[in-house]
Amino acid sequence: MTLDAVLSRIDSDLPHATERLMELLRIPSISTDPAFADHCQTAADWLVADLQSIGADVEKRPTPGHPMVVGHVEGDGPHLLFYGHYDVQPVDPLELWDRDPFDPQIEDTPAGKVIRGRGSSDDKGQLMTFVEACRAWKAEHGTLPCRITFFFEGEEESGSPSLVPFMQENAAELKSDLALICDTGLFESRVPAIVTMLRGLLGEEITITAPDKDLHSGMYGGVSMNPIRVLTRILASLHDDKGRVTVPGFYDGVPELPDDIRSQWQGLAFDHGKFLGDVGLSEPAGEQDRTPIEMIWSRPTCDVNGIWGGYTGAGFKTVLPSQAHAKVSFRLVGDQDPHVIRESFRQMVRDALPADCEVDFTGHGAGRASVTETTDPAFEAARKALTDEWNIPAAYVGCGGSIPIAGHFQNILGTTPMLVGFGKDDDQIHSPNEKYDMESFHKGIRSWARILDALT
Ligand code: BES
Ligand code: ZN
Numbered sequence: 001m002t003l004d005a006v007l008s009r010i011d012s013d014l015p016h017a018t019e020r021l022m023e024l025l026r027i028p029s030i031s032t033d034p035a036f037a038d039h040c041q042t043a044a045d046w047l048v049a050d051l052q053s054i055g056a057d058v059e060k061r062p063t064p065g066h067p068m069v070v071g072h073v074e075g076d077g078p079h080l081l082f083y084g085h086y087d088v089q090p091v092d093p094l095e096l097w098d099r100d101p102f103d104p105q106i107e108d109t110p111a112g113k114v115i116r117g118r119g120s121s122d123d124k125g126q127l128m129t130f131v132e133a134c135r136a137w138k139a140e141h142g143t144l145p146c147r148i149t150f151f152f153e154g155e156e157e158s159g160s161p162s163l164v165p166f167m168q169e170n171a172a173e174l175k176s177d178l179a180l181i182c183d184t185g186l187f188e189s190r191v192p193a194i195v196t197m198l199r200g201l202l203g204e205e206i207t208i209t210a211p212d213k214d215l216h217s218g219m220y221g222g223v224s225m226n227p228i229r230v231l232t233r234i235l236a237s238l239h240d241d242k243g244r245v246t247v248p249g250f251y252d253g254v255p256e257l258p259d260d261i262r263s264q265w266q267g268l269a270f271d272h273g274k275f276l277g278d279v280g281l282s283e284p285a286g287e288q289d290r291t292p293i294e295m296i297w298s299r300p301t302c303d304v305n306g307i308w309g310g311y312t313g314a315g316f317k318t319v320l321p322s323q324a325h326a327k328v329s330f331r332l333v334g335d336q337d338p339h340v341i342r343e344s345f346r347q348m349v350r351d352a353l354p355a356d357c358e359v360d361f362t363g364h365g366a367g368r369a370s371v372t373e374t375t376d377p378a379f380e381a382a383r384k385a386l387t388d389e390w391n392i393p394a395a396y397v398g399c400g401g402s403i404p405i406a407g408h409f410q411n412i413l414g415t416t417p418m419l420v421g422f423g424k425d426d427d428q429i430h431s432p433n434e435k436y437d438m439e440s441f442h443k444g445i446r447s448w449a450r451i452l453d454a455l456t
Contacts, residue, residue: 024124028088031157047152121427176415186423195397197298208357211322238302336369
């Protein structure tokens with residue numbers, strides 16, 4: 001039996017594969033909101049049943065948070081593990097969606113067919129590319145090509161609180177020769193890519209309190225401290241006028257790009273004008289002495305993700321608020337230590353507080369950056385398989401986002417992660433009207449079949 005037979009079956013089964021994905025997309029498995037916890041269970045149950053249908057020995061495994069789904073198929077040859085996440089981001093602002101985020105549909109667009117709905121790209125559509133490749137393989141061959149472990153998480157979008165303990169407790173079961181992760185994208189929405197660098201992430205929420213109650217700004221304005229004024233001054237001081245982050249010690253452990261990677265990236269000829277133009281921007285806004293691709297893939301950042309306080313409703317209220325709040329995140333690279341940076345950031349805020357102000361901090365997750373060596377011959381084999389499918393030479397790239405498990409595979413299990421995904425820049429992941437191109441889904445499934453063929 002040949003790879004061609006598997007690929008043909010993938011082509012002819014695409015309508016059914018799409019229908020299965022639509023079923024999974026109808027389950028609102030938003031991990032960060034406790035109101036959706038039952039739906040996370042339902043999504044895990046759906047995956048258990050689906051993996052059973054391709055012959056896996058599979059269980060929903062409880063954690064203190066949302067369950068994991070772990071399934072095994074025995075076989076000869078290498079032991080491959082496949083990871084994806086079944087949880088999705090919240091849908092707000094709901095009014096900016098053109099349809100119900102959990103009533104997915106296929107749409108014809110000028111650029112081709114797309115599957116519209118929350119999680120279509122991040123990460124249910126991507127997760128199903130691998131499952132569908134296995135289904136087609138099994139249908140043609142009667143078995144899968146090697147020993148495969150499926151490992152699906154339901155907390156990725158909320159910082160993976162249960163992941164490290166689960167991996168530690170189940171290390172022997174999850175340790176494998178290679179971990180395949182499908183949660184990234186094509187380079188410039190077109191070039192198949194293996195991600196070798198992911199940034200880490202640190203989240204901090206801060207609340208500054210000044211007067212012990214909201215005040216009338218006519219009675220107290222001028223004489224009373226305003227916490228929004230204090231907060232905005234501190235936030236504005238987090239970058240200097242060259243775009244560098246000012247938190248003391250922030251750049252400790254940030255490496256310069258090795259020459260070979262620099263020239264590899266130069267060869268990619270990233271079109272930052274288009275990348276920014278597609279979202280209504282024109283000027284790179286990071287560190288002035290860095291190229292745009294470095295800013296996204298290999299330089300650390302600090303961003304304010306949310307800020308609130310005082311009166312933000314309709315009309316106007318002359319209030320002098322008691323509290324001001326912000327959510328701040330840092331993307332980390334190299335050996336930057338999230339815990340050291342957290343302490344340094346907190347100290348910087350405390351040092352900047354005037355009299356009569358108090359600050360409270362809440363930490364929201366802390367994970368280091370990760371880099372994957374591509375010396376294992378599996379990488380060149382997968383690169384060739386991707387090149388064959390997409391008819392464009394596949395590239396090794398970085399990724400500005402964070403996928404905590406990639407580092408855990410290396411550090412906890414000693415298993416090398418290989419990140420291959422088919423998302424496009426305009427998929428609007430985490431945003432209203434998320435979509436996954438039918439091309440991503442179809443060629444994604446075919447890509448995994450080719451990679452399985454090349455690795456076994
Ligand atoms: N799939 C994304 C990671 C990603 C982002 C890949 C952008 C390619 C491009 C992943 O699900 C994600 O969003 N991760 C979060 C981290 C998490 C700890 C909240 C992120 O990067 O913000
Ligand atoms: Zn994701």
